[in-house]
Amino acid sequence: MVARRVIEREEKLDRKASVLRTESGLGASGIPHIGSLGDAIRAYGIKIALETQGRKAEFIAYSDDLDGLRKVPTGMPDSLKNFLGQPVSAIPDPYNCHQSYAVHINSLLRDAMDKCGVEYVFHSATEDYRKGMLLEQVRKILTLADKVGDIVKEEVGQESTQLYCLTFRFAVLVDAFTQLNQPRMTKNLTSFSTHAKAQPRSGDNNLPVAVTKGR
Numbered sequence: 001m002v003a004r005r006v007i008e009r010e011e012k013l014d015r016k017a018s019v020l021r022t023e024s025g026l027g028a029s030g031i032p033h034i035g036s037l038g039d040a041i042r043a044y045g046i047k048i049a050l051e052t053q054g055r056k057a058e059f060i061a062y063s064d065d066l067d068g069l070r071k072v073p074t075g076m077p078d079s080l081k082n083f084l085g086q087p088v089s090a091i092p093d094p095y096n097c098h099q100s101y102a103v104h105i106n107s108l109l110r111d112a113m114d115k116c117g118v119e120y121v122f123h124s125a126t127e128d129y130r131k132g133m134l135l136e137q138v139r140k141i142l143t144l145a146d147k148v149g150d151i152v153k154e155e156v157g158q159e160s161t162q163l164y165c166l167t168f169r170f171a172v173l174v175d176a177f178t179q180l181n182q183p184r185m186t187k188n189l190t191s192f193s194t195h196a197k198a199q200p201r202s203g204d205n206n207l208p209v210a211v212t213k214g215r
């Protein structure tokens with residue numbers, strides 16, 4: 001039924017997407033649990049349902065590995081306290097068996113998905129932002145922040161989401177572009193103003209060099 005609704009919406013929007021994609025976020029900050037696997041399996045199920053209705057589909061497992069570590073998960077080494085607030089992809093694997101804490105945590109869920117036969121395309125937020133893959137969307141969200149906020153409010157009924165949406169994207173940009181000249185942001189969205197002149201970090205050569213949003 002969900003798949004049918006998706007197809008009907010696509011037809012109404014007349015987007016003519018050759019591939020319909022479902023997605024599940026892989027939280028990378030805490031140990032995955034049965035609910036995390038359930039989320040992935042549901043999205044994969046919709047992908048299969050889309051295919052049975054004759055559409056080409058893909059399931060994306062998206063690692064939210066730019067999230068900061070909020071607390072040390074139960075049962076994990078206390079040494080992680082030293083990394084609270086840091087993006088989980090930048091934290092060393094406390095067990096020294098993977099490239100980072102995030103990769104270690106993701107591997108647990110990916111292992112369970114593999115064992116359940118879930119087929120997916122893996123994406124890492126850290127990698128995608130570094131490659132500049134989401135820049136166009138980030139720009140659009142910053143430019144149309146008010147409109148985006150209205151839609152989110154209408155869909156989920158959360159007024160604060162508008163500011164959250166904007167501050168989150170801003171934080172991503174700060175991280176991606178690094179050198180900002182006098183960024184200013186207050187809690188009042190209407191006085192939000194940033195003028196970012198960015199110098200790409202080494203290895204980030206795909207990033208454009210300026211983002212501005214102000215009023």
Ligand SMILES: [Zn+2]
Binds near residue numbers: 096
């Ligand atoms: Zn590991």
